[in-house]
Amino acid sequence: MVATGVPELFEDESHSVIEIRTDSLQTLRELGPPDLVHLIKQPTKSSTAKQVGVYHHVTGIDASSSASLAAYTNTLTYAPSNAPMKVTSGLYCCYNAFSRVDMRVQVQIPGTVESYCVDERGNKLEATEEHWLETYLCSVLRAYSYADTGSGDVIKRIIGVRRFNPITSTEQEQKFLDAAEKLFFSGWQLGSDPEIQVPNLVSNHLTSGLLHYIKTTGRFASGINLFEKLRMRDPEISSLLARVYIAADEEVKAVRLLHEVVQELPMDYSILDCQAEFCNKKGRGDLALEIAKRGVVSAPSEFCTWARLAEVYVGMEQWDMALLTLNSCPMFTYQDKDAPRLPEPVRISLPLAPETMCDEIDDAGATPDADVVHPTLRRLSAGNYKGTFLKAYILLTEITKKIGWDQLLKIRSQVFVMEEEYRTEKQTTGRTSRNASTVALRGTDTPQPNGHGLAEETPSEAGTEDMINGESEPSIASSHLDPDVSKPSTSVTVRTNSETPQPQPPNTDPAHQSYTQFQHKRLCERWLDNLFMVLYEDLRIYTIWRTEASQYKQQQLAYKKSAEEWEILGDLAERLHHPDEAIEAWQACLATRYSPKAMRGVLNLYERNGDGRGMLGALIRLIAWQYRWYSEFSPDLLLTIRKLIEEEGAVKVRSIIQATSLPQHILDLTHQYAALCAAFRSSGSDG
Structure with missing residues (x-):
């Protein structure tokens, strides 16, 4: 298993990051920020020399007990960057969004391990088994919610975050689903996606995380078993079960379930929305329309019901009604994910593991000042x-x-x-x-x-x-x-x-x-x-842009833009639903320098065209870039490779990966993603 490097952010002596994290607890509104790991170092050959505080962030570590967090802290003592220094103590902080406390594990090296929790007022409390169960579930949800899509946008937002896959086996999956079942009816306390005004039983970060996991791994049977048990306690959960049935290509079961439950809950907007979405995707806007109208009546203050109705009108080409419905949508202020609110570090060390180095994916020149961007492009909001x-x-x-x-x-x-x-x-x-x-x-x-x-x-x-x-x-x-x-x-x-x-x-x-x-x-x-x-x-x-490009082509002149300008133009074309022009911009960007955003756009093109070799070529580079910046886990990239294995078979996929003209250590990173599909017994992974 290839391990990423360990980023280090050096603490300003006048601003303790632990104290600042404690002070910020009362401002947290969502799942909480990534876990914080703070280490105290001092020179190996001197016990009286000045100590230094370094820290980094992490997601995906098993937070079910103090022992697992202490074990992670101990692994950091062997990091190559510690050569002239030794780690004397470490503090692991992991936020529990259910009880709104920060779980902490203090490790003395060598020495003792102490675990406790800190509430929003800064009071030190005893950590209970219930606290650890909640913390574990929150840590898995954060790992999925705060993961990068492959484009690098999330990675670049917070410096120095290591991202691990929290579930790498069916045993760990069962542990996750058991915790989710126990705490399911408290899930509304975690908040919800920004499009939901009021979190409820079926629309919250817990249900979103469960559906995200099931879709990513293709473990539909596990999801169906979970929601079958839960719907016995509350029929409203049937909408989640129906969505899993549809994703698993069990549409007949989904339709029967929705028909059955709508008799019992005729005005449940989540069930109505699921019905309307299904009918609309099947091209039956006439059926979806009345269902979507009822959904708006049942939840007039929710954006999703109005947006679904507008979507149906668009499908039916009733443009005037679509605009009027869109105009009636209740709009909510965007609530971004919780992020660390820490001061600028004194110094930053971002070491790279040798296994992740590759000249082809080197985007070291992608600094804000490296590309000149025309003001009109910069102003596109x-x-x-x-x-x-x-x-x-x-x-x-x-x-x-x-x-x-x-x-x-x-x-x-x-x-x-x-x-x-x-x-x-x-x-x-x-x-x-x-x-x-x-x-x-x-x-x-x-x-x-x-x-x-x-x-x-x-x-x-x-x-x-x-x-x-x-x-x-x-x-x-x-x-x-x-x-x-x-x-x-x-x-x-x-x-x-x-x-x-x-x-x-x-x-x-x-x-x-x-x-x-x-x-x-x-x-x-x-x-x-x-x-x-x-x-x-x-x-x-x-x-x-298109006019200029055409005229330059007619005059046989090179149409030049900076790499960042090509990124912006690719985004622009994609927003306006011009995929071919978007790909043209992405490829022009990649011809200038490597860009994960552009490569992700090219991957989408290959996926639409069913080009398996092209998809794998893009995936290898995206996965390597993610590893380079301390991310061993991207659900979106795992989903893409799982679907590819389902269509082509694991043997063919592994063969194509191995035949790629990139260093073996880079190819091994993609093999690890393919191995995950085998661990989850995904379709096509057995041959």
Whole structure:
């Protein structure tokens, strides 16, 4: 088994990282930060020399007892970086999100082991067996939730985190599922994904972690057994069981189960959502529509029900209803995962294990200052969206991909009040209680926002307060784009990187001069207005890029961008659902220097095309890069190689890996991922 290097962050003497971690406990809202390991070192040949504090973070270590954490701390005493120094003591900190305490194991080397826990007030408490059970489950969930997708984005976010696979055998799996079963009905205490407003029995970090594990490893039978037992205690858990059935290709069982349970719980939104999603994916939007409507009625304050309804309307090509439904989605402030809140270390040591070194995946030059990025690319904000805003933007781009920007604007002006309309109506009606805004919101013949008889929406206070009061006109930035904003020009001249492209001036559409149906329109929420502006900017930059690239190609000139610019353009094309152009950007980036994000994008292309050799070539490099930066575990990469083994067989996969012209020590890293599939007895791994 190849071991990664051990990163070391040197502690500032004036700021104890342990004290800072203790102070931050009361601010934690999710599963907690990665585990913290703090070591005290001193020179080997002197017992009176000054001691030094070093630390790093870790996920995936077995936290079921103080002995397992102490064992990990002891292994650090043999790290090659300790040659001139010796470790005299170590402290392992692991957060328990159930009881909201920090479990700690103090190890004296050589000497004693002491375990205890610290609460949010900094009080030292005794660690009980129940505490250790909760801590173990939290540590497994963190390992899956905080793992990297393969793109390197998560790895680069926090410096010096070692990531291990918490479950490498069926025995460890059973231990995990037993703990999950015992604590399942307390899972809501852990919080939930950012798209869920109120954590509940089936929507929380525990259920998300369980489904993530089952999907990654393909251990569907284990998941079915677990949820079968749990649904005997609460039928609401049937929605989770149905999802596992569907993932396991047991769709008939899933349909029968959903049919049975919906008789008992006709207004359970998680069950309705599962039904609507299944029907929609089968191309039966007519069936999914009524189910999704009922889901919205059962949980009108949840984003996922409205988003599912909008998704169904998109599938049915009812664009106006899709926009109105999207406008009604409740949006939540994104709650990011808990991260260490520690001061800048005095010094950082990031040693690399010899087994992970490879010139081909060397991205040491990928520093923020190494690439020059054009300001217009740097300003693209859609790539920063997360949570509900990301999912809403994806829906908007899907509509745009199918009908085009011009048609999107036309439908938008048909269903939402445009600024010019508002001003015209205001001049006509004056400042009365029946002004444009209140008519659009409260008119007796105004259609309901989602078009199926639900209660009328209440627009966000920030976006509509000034209009409802009739005291001031909305600004373009806070209310609406120009109703006739033009499509990004397709006749852009060749520009140098220093020039900033500009859109063509908007044209006036005579059809919008008469507002006979003004009272039937809705007010567009401010956040959705902003999405339209962000989408316009994305389309504008994308059009300029493709035009410039075409013109350079016609003139037989090289179209040059920095590696980071190619990364941004690849992200842009992927957001706008142009996979071929995205791959072109990723490959151009890789031709400049190695980039895990670009390689991950290329892997997606090979996966879509069913190119097994291409997939393995990308996987080998991604896995090696992950190991290089102390990550021995990526669920997404494990899932990809498991699916490949299912399709091609383990023997063929191992043969292709071995035939790759990379050093053997790099190939061995991928063999370890393949060995995991054999340990879990995945389909295809026995031959």
